[in-house]
Amino acid sequence: MSAATESAMPKPGPAMFKPAIYAALGILVIAWPSIGNDYLTYMATLILINVIAVVGLNITVGYAGLLSLGHAAFLGVGAYTAALLLIAGVPLPLTIAAAAVTSFCFGILFGLPAVRIKGVHLAISTLALQFGFFFVAQRWVAVTNGDNGLQTPQASLFGFVFNTDERLYFLVLPFAVLACVAGSNLFKTRVGRAFVAVRERDYAAEVLGVNVIWTKLLAFAVGAAYAGIAGALLAIFLRLVNPDQFLVSVSVFYLTAVLVGGRGSMLGSILGAVFMTLLPEMLRVGASAIVSDVSGYVGFLATAREFLFGALIVIFLHVDPRGLVGIIGKLGGRIEFRG
Amino acid sequence: MGSRGGTGVEMTAKDDILTVEELTLRFGGITAISQVSLQARRGRITAIIGPNGAGKTSLLNVISGFYRPQAGRVRFMGEDLLGKPAHARARMGIARSFQNIALFRGLTVLENIKLGAHSQLKAGIFAASAYWGPAKREEEKLTRWIDEKVIDFLRLKHVRDREIVGLPFGTQKQIELARSLVTQPSLLLLDEPFAGMNATEKAAMAEDIRRTVDSLGTTVVLIDHDMKTLMALAEYVYVLNFGKLIAQGTPAEVQANPMVIEAYIGAPLEEAS
Numbered sequence: 001m002s003a004a005t006e007s008a009m010p011k012p013g014p015a016m017f018k019p020a021i022y023a024a025l026g027i028l029v030i031a032w033p034s035i036g037n038d039y040l041t042y043m044a045t046l047i048l049i050n051v052i053a054v055v056g057l058n059i060t061v062g063y064a065g066l067l068s069l070g071h072a073a074f075l076g077v078g079a080y081t082a083a084l085l086l087i088a089g090v091p092l093p094l095t096i097a098a099a100a101v102t103s104f105c106f107g108i109l110f111g112l113p114a115v116r117i118k119g120v121h122l123a124i125s126t127l128a129l130q131f132g133f134f135f136v137a138q139r140w141v142a143v144t145n146g147d148n149g150l151q152t153p154q155a156s157l158f159g160f161v162f163n164t165d166e167r168l169y170f171l172v173l174p175f176a177v178l179a180c181v182a183g184s185n186l187f188k189t190r191v192g193r194a195f196v197a198v199r200e201r202d203y204a205a206e207v208l209g210v211n212v213i214w215t216k217l218l219a220f221a222v223g224a225a226y227a228g229i230a231g232a233l234l235a236i237f238l239r240l241v242n243p244d245q246f247l248v249s250v251s252v253f254y255l256t257a258v259l260v261g262g263r264g265s266m267l268g269s270i271l272g273a274v275f276m277t278l279l280p281e282m283l284r285v286g287a288s289a290i291v292s293d294v295s296g297y298v299g300f301l302a303t304a305r306e307f308l309f310g311a312l313i314v315i316f317l318h319v320d321p322r323g324l325v326g327i328i329g330k331l332g333g334r335i336e337f338r339g
Numbered sequence: 340m341g342s343r344g345g346t347g348v349e350m351t352a353k354d355d356i357l358t359v360e361e362l363t364l365r366f367g368g369i370t371a372i373s374q375v376s377l378q379a380r381r382g383r384i385t386a387i388i389g390p391n392g393a394g395k396t397s398l399l400n401v402i403s404g405f406y407r408p409q410a411g412r413v414r415f416m417g418e419d420l421l422g423k424p425a426h427a428r429a430r431m432g433i434a435r436s437f438q439n440i441a442l443f444r445g446l447t448v449l450e451n452i453k454l455g456a457h458s459q460l461k462a463g464i465f466a467a468s469a470y471w472g473p474a475k476r477e478e479e480k481l482t483r484w485i486d487e488k489v490i491d492f493l494r495l496k497h498v499r500d501r502e503i504v505g506l507p508f509g510t511q512k513q514i515e516l517a518r519s520l521v522t523q524p525s526l527l528l529l530d531e532p533f534a535g536m537n538a539t540e541k542a543a544m545a546e547d548i549r550r551t552v553d554s555l556g557t558t559v560v561l562i563d564h565d566m567k568t569l570m571a572l573a574e575y576v577y578v579l580n581f582g583k584l585i586a587q588g589t590p591a592e593v594q595a596n597p598m599v600i601e602a603y604i605g606a607p608l609e610e611a612s
Contacts, residue, residue: 185470189478190453190460192467197443197454204441207403208522209429209458218464264445 029173033166041165043277048169048176049233050273054257055183055266056226061255062263063192064219065199066114070126071254073110073133074224076246078103078231080137083150083241092157096175096232103228104221111220115213130248137243149242152235162236172233179226184266186222195219196264249306256309260316262325271324280305356381356526356558357402362411364397364582371397372408373582379526384552384559386573388566388593390602393579395562396438399528402560403435404428415526430458434524436515438531442503448514449482449499452489455521456481485521493517493547509540516547520555527551529561533568541565545572566603570594578602 033041057071078099085095113125137144144150155162155171162171186192194215197205202212235241253276261272283301291297320326357379364372372394379385387395400406402413404425413420415431423431434455442451460481466474490496493513498506503514512532519527532548533541545568551557563569569576570590578586578593580602586593593599 182468186464186467188470189462189467189474190457191462191464193446193450193454194457196445196450200443200445201441203405204437204443205454206425207429207435208454208518209426210454211424211426222464 033169038165041169043281045165045169045172045237047274047277048172049230049237050254050257050277051176051270052179052233053227053230053254054261054273054276055179055269056223056230057254058223058258058261058263058265058269058272059183059186059195059226060219060223061258062265062268063187063199064195064216064223065118066111066216066219067119067123068126068220068223069123069248069251069255070110070129070133071223071227072246072248072250073130074103074106074227075231075234075250076133076137076241076243077106077224078228079235079241079245080144080150080231081228082232082235083152084143086152086155086236087150092155092236095155096229099228099232100225101228103231104225107221107224108217110224111217114216114220126251127248130251133246134243137246144243147243149240150235152239152241154239155236168237172237175229175233179229180266180270183226183269191218252306252309256313259313260323262323263321265322265325268323268325271328275324279308283308354380356416357560358412358414359398359402360412360414362398362401362408362413364394364401364406364408371582372401372579374411375579375582375584376411377577377584377587379558379560380575381558382552382556383574384548384561384572386569386576386590387560387562387579388564388569388576389562389579391564392581394582395579396530397582398579399435399530399560399562402433402528426458429522432523432525433528434519434522434526435528436512436519436530436532438534440508440511440515442511442514442518444503447500447502448495448506449485449490451503451514452485452495452517452521453481455518458522485517489517489520492520492550508535509537509543512536512540512544513547516544516551520551520557523555524557527557527559529559529563531563532561533563533565541568548572566594 032044036044053071053075056074057068060066060068060071081099081102082095085098086092090098110126110129114122117125138146140146157171160167162168187196194205194210197208197210198212198215198219205215206212231246234245238245257272257276258269259272260275261270262268280301283305287297287301316323320330322329355378359375359377362372362375363370375394375398377385377387387398389395397406401408402415402420404420404423404427408421415428415433418431420428420431443454446454460477462474462477466472470478486499490499493516495510495513495517498510498514503511506514516529516532529548532544536544548559548561549572552559561569561573573590576586576588576590576593577584578596578599585598585602586596588596
């Protein structure tokens with residue numbers, strides 16, 4: 001087929017089904033708590049929170065190409081900010097906004113090394129943030145209550161208390177949807193294009209008028225703001241914030257989700273978040289199929305999970321660097337680089 | 340030196356959109372550019388030629404803002420250029436292409452071209468996230484403008500929504516030119532626009548550059564090894580060798596200059612190209 005006729009014909013294939021797929025997904029997501037039990041609603045809420053965090057990390061790592069191993073620390077900053085404000089009696093919307101802004105500012109601050117360094121060197125500098133955060137969260141007892149952490153009061157909005165799994169699910173859902181919509185909107189405009197340009201060839205981006213330094217800082221800070229919102233929702237959802245929730249292994253978890261789902265893809269962020277949140281559960285179910293009593297193997301399963309994260313990164317980088325999005329594209333017979 | 344023969348128009352300083360004065364650039368002990376002065380005239384094609392390592396690309400990199408020279412001045416439309424950061428020079432009206440194609444993978448052809456308009460667009464992080472109102476309007480306006488003015492002009496309609504990866508070399512060069520034109524530059528710097536092209540692609544590119552200058556009034560400064568194509572295209576030629584300016588004039592004058600022939604390994608120009 002010649003190129004001219006190709007562009008003149010309406011595109012057949014998955015593009016035509018898109019509205020139908022969105023509608024079906026929408027109904028499923030809204031009806032989910034009535035379909036499933038409390039456990040399924042709980043898991044779905046966790047997935048939604050992780051979607052927000054992974055979309056954020058994908059903006060920093062996938063789109064802008066800035067390798068970060070400190071994403072959990074940004075979630076932590078958001079979680080502690082939200083917990084402290086909720087304890088102080090600040091209204092819920094302000095709390096979440098404050099978490100986003102605080103993490104954004106930390107993102108600017110810890111994005112500064114990205115101005116000069118790239119790749120592995122940058123990743124190591126973000127590790128410093130990770131351990132610095134843990135140290136402060138653990139030792140600044142007067143504010144963070146150390147290892148015991150902070151108990152978050154029940155969140156409420158205009159007298160409506162988020163005290164059931166279903167209510168929490170519907171609190172988180174709009175944020176997850178907004179995160180995905182805002183994230184993909186970004187890449188319809190100059191802001192998102194500049195992120196990709198800086199990732200691919202920063203010198204050429206500069207000649208086109210892109211302020212490379214500011215763009216890198218912004219990519220870091222926007223990713224951190226998403227993490228801040230995810231962290232705040234996590235604090236509200238789990239009603240507990242402590243240093244162990246934001247370890248370096250959690251950062252690796254999110255990085256794996258980006259790589260497994262698909263770098264530089266919104267759909268990939270969602271798939272990665274779903275896959276990685278369910279992975280420990282799948283592992284547990286798989287183990288219980290082999291041995292009758294799983295409780296004796298908890299330590300082993302935790303180690304196996306970490307091993308699996310590493311193995312997944314290696315496998316996906318070899319099989320298809322575009323992650324699940326790439327694999328689905330291939331299966332669908334149509335290669336789509338961006339979801 | 341001084342008067343430019345052959346153009347039939349008396350030179351005045353006002354006609355020079357770009358003025359390089361006594362420029363010297365050193366890397367450690369190596370002098371890449373030594374006391375080079377040159378001018379680019381408004382609405383004309385000025386070529387800088389010379390053998391490998393003559394300092395041509397270094398000179399473009401100084402004008403683009405990648406290198407800081409040790410001495411000399413560069414003025415653009417009367418303004419001092421050297422104090423400006425590289426990204427600010429796009430807004431002033433300078434665009435350039437690169438020797439090795441500098442397109443962005445992961446973006447479509449249209450999105451690559453749109454990047455040329457980066458400094459003219461205004462959407463900030465919030466407007467972009469909402470994609471509402473002005474942010475959406477400026478994006479749609481830009482898309483229409485590119486479709487009407489640039490895509491057709493450079494025959495890129497059939498690849499408009501394709502990824503960059505896998506497109507033919509000549510097409511990628513055209514896309515890079517398209518991206519530069521979206522900047523609506525007063526000065527377009529082209530770093531070896533004909534490198535790696537076959538005769539047909541070279542002719543098409545030369546034609547595109549000529550049409551750009553004629554229809555948009557853009558000033559072009561280009562560098563290349565390909566003497567033959569340059570000689571037919573350029574109105575004024577500077578010859579660099581080992582960082583020094585060794586000759587300048589109309590293509591015919593330069594071609595006849597013994598020093599230029601000498602610089603090209605003493606061989607006749609046609610063979611050296």
